[in-house]
Amino acid sequence: MKKININEKFGLFNEHWSPKIIGELNGQDVKLAKVKGEFVWHDHKNEDELFFIIKGILKIEFRDKTVELHPGEMLVVPRGVEHKPIAEEEVWLMLFEPSSTKHTGDITTELTVDKYDRI
């Protein structure tokens, strides 16, 4: 049982679109990610996903609207809802989702990470 400082953790990596696990509880992971550019359209069939913005502005496109998230704002994307994150400038974010969640859902692309590092 050790405290986790998220700014220290953000200092440990620079890759984009490659979430890092910083904590686990009740079968859920807490992850940090740095993202920039456009991600792929995807959904998670069985997992709701929480995005919490630490730095920058993240747009999340849905098929019927776009939500813009600023630091201190969060959004829960329910399971089965297609979404596509876009960051015009670098964004730092925290994710909270089941440990089973793959960040690109059922889709495999060059962005897909098979295993998330723990930092």
Add this chain to the structure above:
Amino acid sequence: MKKININEKFGLFNEHWSPKIIGELNGQDVKLAKVKGEFVWHDHKNEDELFFIIKGILKIEFRDKTVELHPGEMLVVPRGVEHKPIAEEEVWLMLFEPSSTKHTGDITTELTVDKYDRI
């Protein structure tokens, strides 16, 4: 599906030791709380609990040590581990925990809240 601004949510209440639900995902709640003073010793038999500090300094006493958490820091308290939060000055924090979690565990005190408001 609506974005949640945590500063706006913190503006909606002032009670201490009375967590408010701001989001739900995968059977877990995201809660905000303002706390000041000493809470009671308790544990959660079946639920791990995440504390993430937004403002102020929270001490969490355990039977064998004390952990001091500053803004941007988090701690996962595993199920079954007795703990007692203490805030000398007011602390604003975010909690992630299963929706079944009672904030005072199995203990009922004058601080116990039976039902958490959703804000």
